[in-house]
Amino acid sequence: MLQRIRGAPPRYWLVGVVVLFFVGFPTVISSFLASEWAQALILAIAIMGLNILVGYSGQLSLGHGAFMALGAYTSAILAHHFKMDIVATIPIAGLLTGLVGFVFGIPALRLSALYLALATFALAVVTPSLIKRPAGLTGGVQGIILTQPDPPGFAQSAYGFLTGTAMTSDQWIYYICLFCALILFWFAWNLVRHRPGRAMRAIRDGEVAAAASGVNIAGYKTLAFGISAFYAGIAGALFALATGFVSPDTFPVSLSIQLLVGAVVGGLASIPGPLLGAIFAYFLPIESSQWVPSQSWIPDQIASTVKNAGPAVTYGAVLILIMIFAPNGIVGLVYRGYVALNRRLRGAADRETGQMPPNPQTV
């Protein structure tokens, strides 16, 4: 047993440490911070969904906030109108959204990458007004207020036994989110390592070649849409649970952009990318909106403008800069650093030889 652990590659160790960290640290931080980290995990799930679609299958959705809205409202409506246990609604919301995503993926097959981006963007912009309309069901502009669940007995006693303190509702919700995130990241990891993931990447890198090697293009592209929407649906349901409230304004187009920022910053087509991207995309506006007003040297009026406009400016600038300078995001940068370090350690032994150096004469 010990042998096996020692023999494991370093990245398994890293995963173990990260998981332990996420399991352990809510016990030492405030209940409020735990709820913030729950939100970051929710974002990570949605971004992982987007990453499967964009990073692995090469289909760009600028409207994933709409799928989150669908999941959140499914969960809220089931809990509010049908008095279901809100935790039990989470898988239902995921499956329903996944199904809708799958169906959405069928007409999407006919669209070029550009048109798909355009249509999904339009969907994201229109989503809030679509939600408002069936007001009897969705609560219209007011939305739906939900009661957040208390931790069940087994969780209470386990938590009390391990930490000696009582578990709050926010901590319980955090652990639900963590549980979902772990499962879904594990699932994604398996997905991309096996046949479906290989097929999706083949399609992304060239449909003609993929078709020639026998990949079922239509099947895998719609599957990617379905899985991606499933993730967004789960994230939406968790979002309703963690916020205790859904309304049309919770799902503006900027949510979809936030998801895209997270996916791009973390690194498309990678597994740790969405987690890193989510932490960035979630905490950046929060931290900056707290930090700026706390600085006494910044005049109040400027501070309030910065608070409002800051996230958009940063998100926009980050999207542009990352796409120009580091299209593989944080993960790509880390990987590049790792390779450079390795090469330096191994010396110049395997430098390319012989070839005529390319002349800077350009096209």
Add this chain to the structure above:
Amino acid sequence: MQAFLQQVVSGIAIGGIFASLALALVLIYNAMGLVNFAQGEMAMLATFVAYALISRGMSYWIAFPVTLVLAFGGGVVIQRVVIRPVERAPILTLVIITLGLATLLNGLAGFMFGYVPRSFPSAFSAQTIDLLGVFISYRDLGVIVVSGLVLLAVYLLLQHTTVGLTLRAAAHHPEASRLLGVQVSWMLGLGWGLAAAVGAVSGIMVAPILLLEPNMMQSIIIYAFAAAVLGGIESPLGAVVGGLTVGVTVNLAGAYIPFVGGDLQLAVGLAIIIVVLIIRPNGLFGRAATRRV
């Protein structure tokens, strides 16, 4: 009947605004096979520039062309600074960059001008005249005339000047154009500048109606998408016809379909986009199947 015609006329007026923005989209699409998601925000920022000029005492009819020139310059700068480094990147990268640009410009406008909606002057009075039994406001009429003039100017520029010829050449066949001495990269800059100026017209025309604030163009860009897609995204004429059609359709749907009303008009725009893309992806005037992926 009279009420109906009135709806049609104001639909045409708003459609002219959509057409201007759609034309801006078409210009950039033709130049580089890209839908510019920042077109609306560029127009919004230009409108703020016009606002700043007018509120410093410049007359409307001087501020208007000055703004267009500044917008043109801004468009060229954006192409040089943001787009050129990634000119040959995959389309996904370019789309994400224009979306980033949209977000950035939106934030910058909020940063500089705040989020409080401001009333923007119109050059035309809100009084109406009776035209064959239909009451038309000078404002609608003015919007129609100005949009018409802009579209005409763009048409003349593209079809009847050497610059327009080289612009079109560079857009369709960059390699062959280079061999004829056309400076393709600058043509892209010019295309962005032109698109920015044309888009700015839509912002200035719509601001008196919607009130000026950073999110002003968020719905207009959806209608412009619908117009461009309906017309066939590579066709300037299509953008105009598409814009007018979308304007009238949305107006009539809002007035006569109770289910749509005021708040689902935007959904009509979305519906047009989706239906056209699925049934006839090349739109009304687009050539068949020149998919650039």
Add this chain to the structure above:
Amino acid sequence: MTALLEMEAVHAGYGQTSVLHGVSLSVPDGSVVSLLGANGAGKTTTLRAITGGVRWTGDIRFGGRSLRRMSTEDVVRGGIAHVPEGRGILTELTVDENLRLGSHLRRDTKEVRKDYDRVFEYFPVLKERRGLSASTLSGGEQQMLALARAFLMKPRLMLLDEPSLGLAPMIVRSIFEIIRSINQSSRVTVLLVEQNARIALDLSTRAYVLEVGRVAVEGESEELQGKESVRRSYLGY
């Protein structure tokens, strides 16, 4: 005669694959020079190197000035008209618009008008089709349009990449006659890439034969035509 174009030990290629391995050639001012060779020998790549379409090392001089680091646009503006493989017709535009692109950089309006008259004398069919989309032209007519457009650029040097490709022999003959006349009466120097060696050698004074990216044979056209061994092994007739 002084050389208008000189290439010296030019290496060029696409990405990692190198195609030209040290090509040197010289095109005297006012002459027609043929560049021959089998398919894939590197003829097109040589022309692309001259107008900056591929990366290259070595030196290329035009009118005594090095073309190193110059963009395609600047090379072309300097007086080289390149009719590329496939003719480079802008099929979205009309015949007239294609011609206007040829002359769009010129400021000598009067001369331009005369040149248009010349062009329509050479190719009456283009005058008839002026308003039509260039995509409606036949292959031969497209080649005529490409030549006419190159002529309207008023170049000192024309690079022609297989003007005979895919055309009926009758049309090829008349096109080559016009190339000869452009060379002689307008003193335009021509570097002619051809697979059809016989007809190219008839027109040119000098010729180079490329073989896998190197000059295998060079000499006066007549001399090459006379050598049975050269004809057999390199020119295939």
